[in-house]
Amino acid sequence: MIKKKGFAMTMVVLLLMVAALAGCSGGSSSSDGSKELTFMFRGGTDEQKAYKEVIKKFEEEHPGVKVKMVVTAADQYATKLRAAITGNNLPDIFYFAPGDLKAYVNSGVLKDLTPYIEKNKDIKLDNIWKYGVDLYRYDGKMAGQGNIYGMPKDLGPFALGYNKTMFEKAGVPLPDKDKPYTWDEFIKVSQELTKDTNGDGKPDQYGTGFNVQWALQAFVWSNGADWLDESKTKVTIDDPKFAEALQYFADMQNKYKITPGIEQSQTLDTYQRWMKGEMAFFPVGPWDMSTFEKLPFEYDLLPFPAGSTGKSATWIGSLGIGVSSKTKYPDEAVELVNYLTTSKEGMKQLVDAKVQIPNLLDMADEWSKDTKTKPNNKQEFIDIVNDYGRSLPGNYTYNAEWYDIFFTDIQPVLDGKITAADYVKQEQPKMQKLLDKAVEQEKKSQK
């Protein structure tokens, strides 16, 4: 009898403790009775600072709402978010990649924001980049149309920058901001700027240094090729135009020697070389603006060199801000999303902090005309969004495994050990197999 009682008591304590543990994760109303929202995001230090300010302002304007911010390192973000989803412990508001939209909608993670956006008279969808809003639309079959499940945090047009001071010093005519270089011209100018300035027999100033994962697209697309066909179900890298672009990219290092060689080609290196003023051309995203403002040289933007199509090409990155379908305070959560993405007050603070381009069309127009701040040719960012920027291929598919493997295996091509033509032939079936799997997975998730 006594024995049993002791056991029962232990069990009660055990259950209480489990309950207490479970309670920790779900709590979203704070002790003073105000509504507490959790906002999970990522970003560099300048970006974090800017967001902190904006949220502070939001809290001032919305008494009774408190925002708890959870920041993680960029490369850990996706893992943390997936873990939160799996653990049923999702923050009320969070960033998500456009490539994850379909999976998150199909599994009921994201809240449909459409009714809230329609209800809110302050939001004028026609004053926001259509491209940006469409990234987060999904009708259950096709992305890009249907209901809105997130708002673009911003658009990140990946432009090409150049070191103006270096051009002037070397007496090379400045590039035309409206007419892209041809591939040959780009090599020629880069060769002129690749120099051994201290006479130790090794060049210490290079034309450029691209990271293949983020810069190859510009060359492939401007040559009229792509990773996927229209239906997004076939891998098309075995197109000769594709191989040509990839070979050109590899030749920049091996044949034309305008980039640091194999032993120096780490990304960290090229980024630092650019920052030190030892590189003529380097890609610039809007998120770089606050950092690049302090560069010891003048820089500006120009279009990426154009391949056989004669047209420049590049990609536009984006992150969406979504609301958890399980949030306790949907109205307040959507209000915060709107504040961060579409309100004049919020947007102005973020743009002034130089961490992004404006989401609002009228504000962007005004912003791009301001030539007093760096970079001078901000219009290039706007042109990319308006005219020729595209989404990264991995965004179109249920997962990006097929796309990632292309870059995992690519080192021998860059090192000149195998030709681009051989590589695309050998890699296509491998990628196709993984893509087929992703397509199949997507079909399953729709049921």
Place this chain on the structure above:
Amino acid sequence: MITKSNLYRKEKIYGYLFILPPILGLLIFTLFPFVYSLYGSFTDWDGLGQMNFIGLDNFKDLFTDELFYKSMYNTLFLMLGIPIGLLLALLLALGLNRKIPGTTTFRVIYYIPVISSLAAVSIMWNWAYNGDYGLVNQFLELFGIKGPNWLMDKDTVKPALILMTVWKGLGYTMLLYLAALQSVSRSYYEAAELDGASGFQMFRNITWPMVKPVTFFLVVTNIIGGSQIFTEMNIMTPTGGPEYSSASIVFYIWDKAFKNLQMGYASAMAMILGIFIFIVTLIQFKMNEKSSFDGD
């Protein structure tokens, strides 16, 4: 009035309360995830939505998965660092066990990497291995050797990782060996000396058998730890290295589970890894039993 049974009851409750936290921890953080993952390995779960039971399909796919074999091979290759680490640590411990001035300083120096954060250490080695300005290549240049770009070349990335893990674990291993060495009674050596045994004979017949339990413990824990190596490559080669040549099995599991929405498949791999570790450990225990009988 305090009766005997009352006292017992009280003690019993306290007893249960004391063992409660670790048991709860075990249930919540080990047993539950294990069972969940075991079930998950038989489903096509993407980590988000529904789990559909698909039987052994994941395991069948595994056996034709090139990257699974590759990451398994990588993991085993990286374990070459274990014997190297043990040998170096034992040599160091023998050296530091002597009564010479400055040993405390050296012990501290060798132990610093152990208490440093693995992430910080990885970032530091990332710089050291840089092909252009890295410390390693600058050092090699002193001897006129042109070093490779360690982490970007599929032939050098694994040795580079081994070197780093050996360096990181050396202090811990050395400290355990040092403790073992110090517990060996001087009288054995004195007796051996009287019998005219050489230094090597003393090591072979006294030191080595006496530190064997520690060696066994280290081999077992190192293999278990080595099978689960992850942080180093996640920081130093975030895409799995050139041609996936530095991806460990845990890295591949993580890649599948959190990047490519294949939690079920990843769970299946985790199960295989678990079985692998279990079998290897079992073999070691059996071997240890046998050889200690031989030793007596």
